[in-house]
Amino acid sequence: MLTLIFTSLIAGVLALLLYQRIAYPFFWDDLIYYLKLRGYKKKAAARMKQGVITYLDCFLYQARRIPNKPFIIFEEQTWTYQDVDRRSNQFANAFRTEGSLKPGDIVALLMCNDPDFICVWLGLCKVGCEVAFLNVNIKAKSLLHCLQNCGSTTLIVGSDLVNVVEEVCADLKKHNLRVWVMDHSSACQEFGTLLDKVQHMPAEKINDLPLADIMSNFLFIFTSGTTGLPKAARVGHLKAVMSMAFLEMCGASSNDVIYITLPLYHMSASLLAVGGCISLGATCVLRKKFSASQFWKDCVKYNVTVVQYIGELCRYLLNQPMVPEERAHCVRLFAGSGLRSDVWKELRQRFGKIKIREGYGLTEASIGFLNYTDEVGPIGRASYFNKLSMPFELLRYDPQQYEPVRTDTGRCIKAETAPLTIMNQFLGYAGNKVQSEKKVLRDLFQPSDVYFNTGDLLLQDHQGFLYFRDRIGDTFRWKGENVSTTEVSEVLGSLDFIQEANVYGVTVPGNEGRAGMAAVVLKPESKLDGPKLFCHLVDTLPAYAWPWFLRVQIALDVTETFKQQKSKLVQEGFNPAVISDPLFFLDISLKTYIVLTPDIFQEVVSGKRSL
Numbered sequence: 001m002l003t004l005i006f007t008s009l010i011a012g013v014l015a016l017l018l019y020q021r022i023a024y025p026f027f028w029d030d031l032i033y034y035l036k037l038r039g040y041k042k043k044a045a046a047r048m049k050q051g052v053i054t055y056l057d058c059f060l061y062q063a064r065r066i067p068n069k070p071f072i073i074f075e076e077q078t079w080t081y082q083d084v085d086r087r088s089n090q091f092a093n094a095f096r097t098e099g100s101l102k103p104g105d106i107v108a109l110l111m112c113n114d115p116d117f118i119c120v121w122l123g124l125c126k127v128g129c130e131v132a133f134l135n136v137n138i139k140a141k142s143l144l145h146c147l148q149n150c151g152s153t154t155l156i157v158g159s160d161l162v163n164v165v166e167e168v169c170a171d172l173k174k175h176n177l178r179v180w181v182m183d184h185s186s187a188c189q190e191f192g193t194l195l196d197k198v199q200h201m202p203a204e205k206i207n208d209l210p211l212a213d214i215m216s217n218f219l220f221i222f223t224s225g226t227t228g229l230p231k232a233a234r235v236g237h238l239k240a241v242m243s244m245a246f247l248e249m250c251g252a253s254s255n256d257v258i259y260i261t262l263p264l265y266h267m268s269a270s271l272l273a274v275g276g277c278i279s280l281g282a283t284c285v286l287r288k289k290f291s292a293s294q295f296w297k298d299c300v301k302y303n304v305t306v307v308q309y310i311g312e313l314c315r316y317l318l319n320q321p322m323v324p325e326e327r328a329h330c331v332r333l334f335a336g337s338g339l340r341s342d343v344w345k346e347l348r349q350r351f352g353k354i355k356i357r358e359g360y361g362l363t364e365a366s367i368g369f370l371n372y373t374d375e376v377g378p379i380g381r382a383s384y385f386n387k388l389s390m391p392f393e394l395l396r397y398d399p400q401q402y403e404p405v406r407t408d409t410g411r412c413i414k415a416e417t418a419p420l421t422i423m424n425q426f427l428g429y430a431g432n433k434v435q436s437e438k439k440v441l442r443d444l445f446q447p448s449d450v451y452f453n454t455g456d457l458l459l460q461d462h463q464g465f466l467y468f469r470d471r472i473g474d475t476f477r478w479k480g481e482n483v484s485t486t487e488v489s490e491v492l493g494s495l496d497f498i499q500e501a502n503v504y505g506v507t508v509p510g511n512e513g514r515a516g517m518a519a520v521v522l523k524p525e526s527k528l529d530g531p532k533l534f535c536h537l538v539d540t541l542p543a544y545a546w547p548w549f550l551r552v553q554i555a556l557d558v559t560e561t562f563k564q565q566k567s568k569l570v571q572e573g574f575n576p577a578v579i580s581d582p583l584f585f586l587d588i589s590l591k592t593y594i595v596l597t598p599d600i601f602q603e604v605v606s607g608k609r610s611l
Helices: 002-023 027-049 057-063 080-099 113-127 140-150 159-166 169-174 236-244 244-252 269-278 295-301 311-319 340-349 383-391 431-436 485-493 530-540 568-571 597-605
Strands: 070-072 076-078 108-109 130-133 154-158 179-183 217-224 231-236 257-262 283-286 306-310 333-337 355-361 368-370 417-420 440-442 452-454 456-460 465-471 476-477 483-484 496-507 515-522 551-552 584-586 594-595
Touching: 002 080, 027 244, 027 306, 027 383, 057 080, 057 236, 057 269, 057 530, 070 113, 076 080, 080 113, 108 113, 108 140, 108 159, 113 130, 113 140, 113 311, 130 140, 140 159, 140 169, 154 159, 159 179, 159 476, 231 236, 236 269, 244 269, 244 333, 244 355, 257 269, 269 283, 269 306, 306 515, 311 333, 311 340, 340 355, 456 594, 456 597, 476 496, 476 515, 483 485, 485 515, 485 530, 530 594
Parallel strands: 070 283, 108 130, 108 154, 130 217, 154 179, 257 283, 257 306, 306 333, 333 355, 515 551
Antiparallel strands: 070 076, 217 231, 355 368, 417 452, 440 452, 456 465, 476 483, 496 515, 551 584, 584 594
């Protein structure tokens, strides 16, 4: 009898496992990841009981625990956790005494990748300042806007970026905005210098650190603005601490050496990578700028085991000629976002058994996904367990109207939005209530519910995998940056020979994201002035925002509500065999736009002409 019961039990378990294997093949992956996330939360809660609450607290905790462990390797320099702690103390003391900074002040930081970027940032945290990271590709007009938008009273600028600030020196003085240069001297008498003062400052522990509210703002990170200029997204202390979990959830550990080539003004590098490294107590190798030719040599030289990537970076690596180091490395994990399926497969085939962890996240809110399986292509999963830890819903979306589909009663249809809760904050954009409100969707499924609109188009398949499909509306992604179509349109429209401009992104084979293209209407009796347009772009926009293609039209297509029609233009692309309008291509070597012939078109799509 017992034998029969045992046999039946075994048969039942096997049948259940078989059913699970067929109906829910990723059940165990989902459960294990959920338990891992729960484990991280428990560890974070235990640290909080010890007073380790904020990003700065986490760093100070590691500086006490492992003071002599290498934290940053930069070129031939090695900085331990203690070195960075002491250096940031010197900066904090300089900011207090020389800069008269106090808790609550907003300080903008315009610096390239360098250990001192992190030391300055942590030093400002120790004073209690909120820091605004500025894109190093910024132009004068955008710089003024960003400083005013976030309410900054002080700007700290790297010595190699002073020329950008000098252009607006008079405006900065008019707004009583103080500038500090990361150098021992400055040619501009209006600017103060930091390094000559920091070297005389005490490096000992600062005891009177200000207390931070975990629910308050920590950083300002600028995102592309749909109204033209960048928006200052508020990043709270809670969001920053949650971001520090990324590398651990990808499978990294304290023994890893993490390679960071992305710019530190991006959340990906500053919060996910450097923050993740701090959370683990690991070591990071920081490069001033990404170099495809030097990549594998660095990985071998520094014994790199984890690489943070964006999709464009991986494509550059595949386009490089083979080198011995690409098979002699110790890299076991690539963690990042924006990786196309074809590049994903090629990367694993060419560079060895590297685990890839593709994620998705937003600067403004705490929603994020991670593909913790070995399935190629997805950014994450919409599993039951994932919705327990981070509630979200997919909505049906109308690509023509750029809005979620609603029923006759005004409710949305579940089909990316995320409910706003205490844990999933959206602190809004500094100085821009209108744009902040546009990111919030209300009354979706029931009265008074509030959701955050990601502005991205995601797809969910029958197995619960999520795929990134496109940016929605007025931005597109190119060279790892978000491009504001409105900002580029305004720049083009300011030229005396362009009457109207409609900017959008087009797919180019072999490239991540979308390349910029503009449909323009010329003013009566005017001709396209390619050299003048090129010089104007150099003066006003970062290179990643320059339109690669122009389409000259008699009139722009608009919707019945007079919105510029983009979807048809995007579908038609830049093929001269399909489009009857005159087409032009940006030739950087000639510093002008040239006629886009069928031969040039073939060179672009085949990869012979690189963008």
